[in-house]
Amino acid sequence: MHYLDTASMGALARRHGFVLEEQMTLPSVSASGLYERIRYSREVSAVKAAFLTVAISAARPFFAVLPADIEVWFLRRKG
16 A cells, blocks of 8 residues: 555556556545444444444545545556
């Protein structure tokens, strides 16, 4: 995992013979499987996980107004 912005990723890609073909963002929080992800390590109780799932799911529309924090870059080697 690297924390780079699009301009830095493009420059790094060009330096190593790649072209940035496409860039897209992913949602910060996905409702699909949220409860299971919260409960994965079993450090959070089932009741607390259920509460967190409801609270985070209710807050998801507010996350949409924030800048995306997950970017995906599709690179292609030149030539």
